[in-house]
Amino acid sequence: MYEFGDVLRVRGVCREYGRGESLVRAVDEVDMEVPEGQMLAVMGPSGCGKSTLLHLLGGLERPTDGEVWLAGRRIDTLSERALARLRRGSVGFVFQAFHLVEELSAAENVELPALLAGCSARAARHRAAVLLERVGLADRARHLPSELSGGQRQRVAIARALANEPLVLLADEPTGNLDTAATLDVLRLFEDLRCAGQTLVIVTHDERVAAIADRLVSMRDGMFVDDIRLAGSTTGRLDGLIGLEG
Amino acid sequence: MGRILLVFRLVSADMRRHPAQVAMLLVAITAATATLALGLSMHGATDALYRQTREATAGPDVVALSPGTDRTTITALESLEHAPGVVAHSGPYRQFYTKLTARGSTASAVVQGADVTPGPVDRPLVTSGSWVRPGGAVVERGFATALDAGLGDHITVAGRSFPIVGIAVTAAHEVYPWAPMIGPGGGPSDGGGLVWLAERDTRALESTDFPVTSFIYLKLRDPDTARELRLRNPAIAPAMDPAFADTWVNFRAWQHIAEQDSVILRNSQPILVIGSWLLSFLAVAGVAALAAGRAAKQTRRVGLLKAVGATPGLIAAVLLAEYLTLALLADALGLTIARLVEPAVINPSGSLITTATGPTGGTVAVTTVVALAVAALTTLGPTLRALRSGTISALTDPAHRPQRRAWLTRLSALLPTPLLLGLRLIARRPGRAVLHGCNITTTLIAITALLMIYAQPVTGYPGSPMANDQRTAQERHLLLAVTVVVIALAIVNTITITWTTALEARPTMAIARTLGATPGQITAGLSTAQLVPTLPGAITGIPLGLILVYSPGKVTMPPAWWLLGAALAAVLATAVLTAIPARIAVRRSVAQTLSAESA
Numbered sequence: 142m143y144e145f146g147d148v149l150r151v152r153g154v155c156r157e158y159g160r161g162e163s164l165v166r167a168v169d170e171v172d173m174e175v176p177e178g179q180m181l182a183v184m185g186p187s188g189c190g191k192s193t194l195l196h197l198l199g200g201l202e203r204p205t206d207g208e209v210w211l212a213g214r215r216i217d218t219l220s221e222r223a224l225a226r227l228r229r230g231s232v233g234f235v236f237q238a239f240h241l242v243e244e245l246s247a248a249e250n251v252e253l254p255a256l257l258a259g260c261s262a263r264a265a266r267h268r269a270a271v272l273l274e275r276v277g278l279a280d281r282a283r284h285l286p287s288e289l290s291g292g293q294r295q296r297v298a299i300a301r302a303l304a305n306e307p308l309v310l311l312a313d314e315p316t317g318n319l320d321t322a323a324t325l326d327v328l329r330l331f332e333d334l335r336c337a338g339q340t341l342v343i344v345t346h347d348e349r350v351a352a353i354a355d356r357l358v359s360m361r362d363g364m365f366v367d368d369i370r371l372a373g374s375t376t377g378r379l380d381g382l383i384g385l386e387g
Numbered sequence: 388m389g390r391i392l393l394v395f396r397l398v399s400a401d402m403r404r405h406p407a408q409v410a411m412l413l414v415a416i417t418a419a420t421a422t423l424a425l426g427l428s429m430h431g432a433t434d435a436l437y438r439q440t441r442e443a444t445a446g447p448d449v450v451a452l453s454p455g456t457d458r459t460t461i462t463a464l465e466s467l468e469h470a471p472g473v474v475a476h477s478g479p480y481r482q483f484y485t486k487l488t489a490r491g492s493t494a495s496a497v498v499q500g501a502d503v504t505p506g507p508v509d510r511p512l513v514t515s516g517s518w519v520r521p522g523g524a525v526v527e528r529g530f531a532t533a534l535d536a537g538l539g540d541h542i543t544v545a546g547r548s549f550p551i552v553g554i555a556v557t558a559a560h561e562v563y564p565w566a567p568m569i570g571p572g573g574g575p576s577d578g579g580g581l582v583w584l585a586e587r588d589t590r591a592l593e594s595t596d597f598p599v600t601s602f603i604y605l606k607l608r609d610p611d612t613a614r615e616l617r618l619r620n621p622a623i624a625p626a627m628d629p630a631f632a633d634t635w636v637n638f639r640a641w642q643h644i645a646e647q648d649s650v651i652l653r654n655s656q657p658i659l660v661i662g663s664w665l666l667s668f669l670a671v672a673g674v675a676a677l678a679a680g681r682a683a684k685q686t687r688r689v690g691l692l693k694a695v696g697a698t699p700g701l702i703a704a705v706l707l708a709e710y711l712t713l714a715l716l717a718d719a720l721g722l723t724i725a726r727l728v729e730p731a732v733i734n735p736s737g738s739l740i741t742t743a744t745g746p747t748g749g750t751v752a753v754t755t756v757v758a759l760a761v762a763a764l765t766t767l768g769p770t771l772r773a774l775r776s777g778t779i780s781a782l783t784d785p786a787h788r789p790q791r792r793a794w795l796t797r798l799s800a801l802l803p804t805p806l807l808l809g810l811r812l813i814a815r816r817p818g819r820a821v822l823h824g825c826n827i828t829t830t831l832i833a834i835t836a837l838l839m840i841y842a843q844p845v846t847g848y849p850g851s852p853m854a855n856d857q858r859t860a861q862e863r864h865l866l867l868a869v870t871v872v873v874i875a876l877a878i879v880n881t882i883t884i885t886w887t888t889a890l891e892a893r894p895t896m897a898i899a900r901t902l903g904a905t906p907g908q909i910t911a912g913l914s915t916a917q918l919v920p921t922l923p924g925a926i927t928g929i930p931l932g933l934i935l936v937y938s939p940g941k942v943t944m945p946p947a948w949w950l951l952g953a954a955l956a957a958v959l960a961t962a963v964l965t966a967i968p969a970r971i972a973v974r975r976s977v978a979q980t981l982s983a984e985s986a
Contacts, residue, residue: 234902
């Protein structure tokens with residue numbers, strides 16, 4: 142079983158697409174560690190390889206070269222089946238486009254990971270109710286995604302990502318489709334999660350998101366160009382940071 | 388002109404981009420129209436062939452047959468030469484009931500003593516070789532085909548071997564295997580083929596104990612009065628003339644021969660017409676699945692066309708023209724296939740001439756309407772939906788939002804993951820599940836009908852194993868052919884439905900994979916979505932197939948294990964067929980799918 146240490150470790154990871162003249166190196170020789178409980182923000186311009194890196198960390202893609210370790214276990218050599226099982230218990234994803242199942246209600250979307258993990262229907266339902274309460278959407282449990290605002294959809298997606306109590310939550314531009322108020326809601330949620338000791342890796346363009354992180358990594362052309370450990374906690378100053386105070 | 392050219396360009400470009408879909412659409416509609424054209428061509432087909440053969444061979448209007456060769460019999464038959472309305476005759480001739488051996492097979496036959504120069508009535512048409520000559524035999528074409536005998540082969544009759552010098556057709560006898568028309572002593576016939584020998588070569592038969600029937604061919608002034616001849620003539624109505632009190636003359640009018648010839652096709656037309664209904668339904672199911680699978684792409688295409696200023700009329704023309712053009716092409720292909728296959732189907736014995744066959748104007752009209760209806764039925768809905776959608780929503784939204792079935796979602800939560808995913812896929816598109824269920828029902832109807840036909844005992848002809856019921860053989864062959872095509876289309880449909888389901892559910896399945904569903908579970912889920920409707924589909928198809936073939940009277944039911952085996956085979960085949968496209972579908976990278984979805 143995994144014990145305290147680096148939740149994620151990456152060594153010399155490369156991800157290439159295409160071949161010959163059309164070869165693109167989306168991630169180029171990246172090394173990094175993410176300790177447990179850390180909130181890491183990855184920033185950079187579009188096309189710099191942020192999302193690809195996130196997919197590599199979550200086992201959605203395999204590196205062309207290098208190693209990816211999750212919870213002390215090397216995952217880049219695992220079979221698709223083993224990766225799926227690993228994701229089920231250890232990784233939660235949040236996407237810019239929410240990626241909720243349109244025909245399922247908010248509660249049913251949140252129940253889904255638990256059901257896939259083999260939980261009973263009752264346990265999954267209970268867990269979904271608790272998580273929706275936590276993200277402030279208990280009264281929207283029966284609503285379909287199309288009946289929710291963008292911010293509410295993203296909060297449902299975060300609740301779903303937390304359904305199996307993952308070791309790490311990977312978020313890809315989680316506020317990219319949200320207005321300022323909805324962004325604030327989501328940032329509060331992330332901050333709560335960080336305070337609760339949840340490990341988070343957030344890929345973003347949004348400096349307000351980066352401002353609440355413990356650490357900020359900048360990427361350019363597939364490589365890390367900067368790695369800053371942000372001093373002190375921003376807790377309690379979130380509204381001020383994002384310019385919504387009074 | 389410019390608009391037509393534009394429509395043509397857009398349609399041809401789309402066809403080039405989707406060759407597999409074009410092929411599938413063509414195959415489905417072609418199968419349906421070919422079968423329908425064949426089925427419709429059955430009506431009156433034998434009658435037409437008989438009339439052609441009668442004309443080409445100077446066929447008799449009446450054949451009068453009487454058992455025996457005694458003087459009274461011959462006198463009775465000869466008296467018919469001068470009967471009112473008779474304008475020509477040939478004969479009397481004799482036919483001997485015997486056994487014949489050719490290429491190692493023994494068969495019942497009637498050997499007719501023939502003039503080396505045929506008389507004015509019944510001049511058999513020699514289709515290969517030459518007419519009889521002393522020492523050489525001519526075999527009726529249907530019989531030769533059944534014997535697999537040809538020119539140069541030898542037949543043995545009454546211990547004497549004759550080379551086959553000719554193959555011929557005639558309208559004076561009923562088609563193989565009913566050539567004897569009446570049996571020995573005027574009794575019922577056991578069936579058999581027809582062979583002509585020169586009169587002097589039949590002497591070997593005279594010396595032995597072979598039953599004989601004498602007969603005469605008559606030509607009437609008014610062929611339509613052939614059936615009435617019996618009433619007018621004493622030889623055929625002995626009660627009217629005491630001189631023929633002991634003579635029994637059997638009378639065959641040409642209309643009777645034509646009717647008997649058509650018996651062989653009596654069940655062929657329903658098999659083909661009902662088969663064409665089943666195939667048309669499968670074509671509708673297949674094309675509908677195809678159209679639904681393309682709906683999202685088509686809607687985006689509509690959005691693009693609207694964005695660049697295309698009018699609704701032009702867009703409708705682009706969307707409908709492709710399917711309607713393909714439907715017309717498939718119709719033409721189907722009619723061509725029917726034209727090529729028709730001679731073998733309408734003339735299974737080969738005993739008649741098959742020159743002027745082919746679909747009639749009515750048949751062409753019906754198949755064209757069916758082909759266009761298949762295309763229109765399946766594309767009108769998606770086309771109208773696409774036209775109604777706004778430009779922006781057409782460019783961004785899925786064509787047809789998935790449906791929600793809350794009770795099915797709740798039920799699936801209690802089940803293992805593959806069933807959970809499968810049921811939720813069904814809940815998204817219940818119509819597609821019903822379509823697949825009907826696809827299986829249609830297939831099982833055809834298979835059950837085939838098993839039912841094969842379960843019936845063959846009513847054979849003693850001594851003619853190769854003639855064992857030609858009519859049953861014809862029905863079996865046709866039903867087998869229809870069933871094979873039905874199964875082939877059902878296979879294509881199952882793969883298409885699974886593939887379109889997989890394509891459409893790709894984003895949802897990718898989400899499930901990010902949440903921890905394994906590729907195996909996704910594959911099993913996609914298969915389950917097809918397997919769940921397969922079972923009720925199969926169970927419904929079996930009784931419907933039995934009802935379709937059942938006729939009052941003595942019917943032998945197929946063993947229950949045959950039917951259960953068919954249902955089980957349908958389920959297993961569906962599992963295998965769906966696993967392949969499902970497996971291919973899950974190979975695509977999750978990240979790639981989600982990125983495409985977000986774009």
